[in-house]
Amino acid sequence: MASNQTEPKGHAIIERSTTLLFVLTLFVILIGGLVEIVPLFKVQETVRPVPGMRRYTPLEQIGRNVYTREGCYTCHSQQIRPFRDEVERYGHYSVAAESMYDHPFLWGSKRTGPDLARVGAKYSNAWHVAHMIDPRSVVPVSIMPAYAFLMNKPVDPEQFGAHMEALRKVGVPYTQEMVDRAADDIRAQASGEDADAMLERYPKAKLGDFDGQPDRLTEMDALIAYLQVLGTLAELPPIDTKVEARP
Numbered sequence: 001m002a003s004n005q006t007e008p009k010g011h012a013i014i015e016r017s018t019t020l021l022f023v024l025t026l027f028v029i030l031i032g033g034l035v036e037i038v039p040l041f042k043v044q045e046t047v048r049p050v051p052g053m054r055r056y057t058p059l060e061q062i063g064r065n066v067y068t069r070e071g072c073y074t075c076h077s078q079q080i081r082p083f084r085d086e087v088e089r090y091g092h093y094s095v096a097a098e099s100m101y102d103h104p105f106l107w108g109s110k111r112t113g114p115d116l117a118r119v120g121a122k123y124s125n126a127w128h129v130a131h132m133i134d135p136r137s138v139v140p141v142s143i144m145p146a147y148a149f150l151m152n153k154p155v156d157p158e159q160f161g162a163h164m165e166a167l168r169k170v171g172v173p174y175t176q177e178m179v180d181r182a183a184d185d186i187r188a189q190a191s192g193e194d195a196d197a198m199l200e201r202y203p204k205a206k207l208g209d210f211d212g213q214p215d216r217l218t219e220m221d222a223l224i225a226y227l228q229v230l231g232t233l234a235e236l237p238p239i240d241t242k243v244e245a246r247p
């Protein structure tokens with residue numbers, strides 16, 4: 001008599017044995033783990049150095065912390081992909097060395113707003129201040145939230161050396177001199193005065209009052225110092241995106 005119960009075949013065999021399913025699942029996860037972890041052992045060779053890259057100044061790093069805290073990365077990416085449409089809109093695609101001093105990475109994956117990897121020097125400080133206080137005042141259709149409160153949040157330069165020391169522990173190579181001089185460097189960058197030693201430590205740093213309140217050091221100063229440095233350090237060759245007309 002023919003039974004209507006056929007012998008399990010192929011995938012059904014795996015699905016009916018918990019032990020086999022467990023072992024094979026583990027195997028697949030292990031492969032995934034290897035693919036992610038093994039390249040990290042070679043990361044020193046993978047990241048090709050690019051001239052011009054340097055550590056963030058303490059003021060830029062404070063701005064970066066504000067950017068992280070406020071979740072700007074949930075709407076803005078900082079990675080330009082190597083495709084023609086991206087390169088034409090934003091500039092040279094991002095390279096690994098440009099993120100080598102980033103802890104944590106702020107690459108993001110969602111673009112509700114534009115990519116910011118090369119937004120530095122695109123606008124004036126005054127534009128950024130107006131935009132952060134009320135995005136609609138400069139871009140009428142903007143859906144970006146306002147961050148006017150940053151104008152009133154003071155930055156204490158004395159506190160930041162300890163944070164740089166912590167960053168050094170996770171791999172940002174700040175020197176002892178950079179840590180010891182953090183407070184001076186913050187004041188020098190935000191005022192533009194006595195900035196020679198600071199510029200030697202951090203070449204090409206933008207100087208001066210960023211938020212339009214010269215008598216106060218605020219998180220707005222720090223955030224704009226950070227935005228203005230994005231994409232301005234790495235010296236990358238120009239990319240020709242013109243397509244030759246076919247004969």
Ligand code: HEC
Pocket residue numbers: 066067070071072073074075076112113114115116119122135139141142143144145147223227
């Ligand atoms: C809810 C999503 C959202 C969040 C969160 C957000 N933005 Fe935006 N951002 C936008 C949109 C949309 C635009 C484009 C319209 C405009 O310029 O305002 C934009 C534009 C910008 C621009 C101008 C970029 C250019 O090339 O024109 C900058 C700079 C910027 N944002 C910085 C920030 C910073 C810094 C933060 C965090 C403090 C932030 N944004 C948080 C959505 C967002």
